[in-house]
Amino acid sequence: MRDLQFIEEELNRCNRCGYCMQSCPTYRVERSEIQVARGRNHVLRELVAGRIEFMPQMVQPFFDCLLCGACTVDCFGAVQTNELMVRAREAYHARYGQPAIQRYIFHKLLPYPQRLARLVRLLSFSKRSGIAGIARWLRVLRWISTGLETADNLAPTVPRLFLRDRLPHMGFRPLRHNDGGVCAWQLEPEHATGPKVLYFVGCATNFQVPDPGTAAIALLSKAGCHITVTANNCCGLPPWSYGDMEAARLLARQNLDIFSRFDFDVLVTECGSCSAFLKKYPHLLPDDKRAADLASRTCDFTELLARLSLPKPISAGTTVTYHDPCHLCRTQGITEQPRQLLVDAGGFQLREMREADWCCGAAGSYNLTHPEMSFAILDRKLDRIAETGADLVATACPACIMQLSYGARRRRWQRPVRHVAELLAAQHGLAPAP
Ligand code: SF4
Ligand code: SF4
Structure with missing residues (x-):
């Protein structure tokens, strides 16, 4: 061992x-x-x-x-x-031995973002074209795997554009390698008074839940940051969670190679799990000096935005309750900043739930591998949310958003679940109201 x-x-x-x-x-x-x-x-x-x-x-x-x-x-x-x-x-x-499908995903898909994007596009097409709906109706998904059926329930819709596909529409210009391939996208704000931000796009954010990412980027730009969005790979957290250190180290090294091409003050992501794992690179690669340097310059989005200034919008008295993602509150100790942002930069009234820092049951892909346990844990969280009577549910990790949104649909709630960034962006006229 x-x-x-x-x-x-x-x-x-x-x-x-x-x-x-x-x-x-x-x-x-x-x-x-x-x-x-x-x-x-x-x-x-x-x-x-x-x-x-x-x-x-x-x-x-x-x-x-x-x-x-x-x-x-x-x-x-x-x-x-x-x-x-x-x-x-x-x-x-x-x-x-590692399950074959797991080994394939960690070693043949995640280190090759183009392959991963092609596969997700294919799955997205099957959803939009109705093929997935027919498969669900015929119970084919359950027959192939209960995990596949659960994944379909957790992500009933797919975004029309991945986050990186949206960047040109947000004013970003592509930066290219010598071979013509895009290595990053850059946005220069009119008055760049803030830090040079290298923005890390997590897999869930890019492919499934892009709105928090676009909202976070819009807010950082409004706060005066100079933003470069990288063509990064998966952070490595999924293989690490399953004990596949080899794949996690490979992804970490690939990302360090990518980041080393840029001049930046701070690496930022709105995914609480990715920011936590990026800060863990020195433990994963103790002999690589770049890992410690990167960890010292990595910030969760809420951590950075709380240091910048945004005007307080006019309050409409909307109430919000905040769920602490495990990787944000326990791994990084970030609990105050999201709450402070919701109140100060969002103008919301905060209603604390009991057990706000209890896991919602998403835990990466735990909800796919252990649906019964995961949804029993989710039920407890939903009860705590309901007790607050808040109008909105805020959190700061795409996996929690998908899990809590699934729970909200199951309970037929009219109570939207959103990332802190989406709620703030809406309050500042940068995103639609929830
Ligand atoms: S709290 Fe649990 S893990 Fe910690 S010492 Fe006691 S039994 Fe062991
Ligand atoms: S599930 Fe239980 S044993 Fe595992 S990390 Fe959480 S509290 Fe600890």
């Missing part, structure tokens, strides 16, 4: 007190020892100590974890169970 010293040190700090039980979303659903940090760590400890053999059933304690990090906050020893589970997944795949 790799990183054995780290694993043993973390496991040794777990004194089996059980404090992690109170806030573990999977434990609160199943009330089973195997679904909480204490139980997961116990299985790993026995395995590492050689007291038990690897067995296929370990897929449950190791892979049912959301990697949300809530247990670490409640743990006196701050045991990093999410990090331990990623190492356990890596070892599990080394023992039993």
Whole structure:
């Protein structure tokens, strides 16, 4: 098992007190020892100590974890169970092999953005042309895979234009490699008084939820930033989450090569998961000095915009409740900035929900691999949102937006779920009202 010293040190700090039980979303659903940090760590400890053999059933304690990090906050020893589970997944795949589809996506699609774009365009066409609808009606999707049917439910519509396709319509001019291919898009604001921003476009933002990205870019431009949008690859978080360090490192290196071509003050993205993982590059690539430099210059969109100035719009008394994405609140400690922006730069009245920092169950693609657990966790979150009676739901991660929007549709709510950037952009006349 790799990183054995780290694993043993973390496991040794777990004194089996059980404090992690109170806030573990999977434990609160199943009330089973195997679904909480204490139980997961116990299985790993026995395995590492050689007291038990690897067995296929370990897929449950190791892979049912959301990697949300809530247990670490409640743990006196701050045991990093999410990090331990990623190492356990890596070892599990080394023992039993990685599923072929997963290996194909992480090694043959994500490092090749053109291939990925072609595949998503094909899927988008099948949705728009009605082929996917017919397949759903005939239950073909469920027959192929329940994950495919869940994905179809989570993303019932597809954007007409990916985020990068929208850039020319927003006044961006393409920058080209020597071979003529586009390597970035640039926008020079009329009065560039802010920092030089290199904008990172996450996969979910580009292909499925582009509105938060376009809203964030419009707001940063209004705040005086000079913006360059990169033709970056996936940040690497999906393969890392499944314990595929090799693919995660490859994507991180590809991105560092891309970023090194630009002169910028700050790397920004509105995806809370991508910003968290970009800040993690020094852990992933400890021998690459560029990783530490990049991490020191990476900001989540809410973090940067809170430092810039936007006028407060006239308030219409609209109420909003804010859901903290795990990768923003726990991995990056960003909780105040989105709330402050909603009130100060958005003119909204904030209504706090209980358990605002509890995972919504999206957890990357957890909702596709574990739909039952994921939607049970989502139900608890929806109850907390409903208690506030707020007009709008705000969050700051595309995966949470898709999950919460799915929940809102299931409950037939008239309560839109939007990224903080979209709500602010609407208040400043840069995007349609929700
Ligand atoms: S992970 Fe932390 S909170 Fe949970 S049992 Fe171990 S020491 Fe206690
Ligand atoms: S990371 Fe989240 S789901 Fe996993 S054990 Fe900790 S609290 Fe539970």
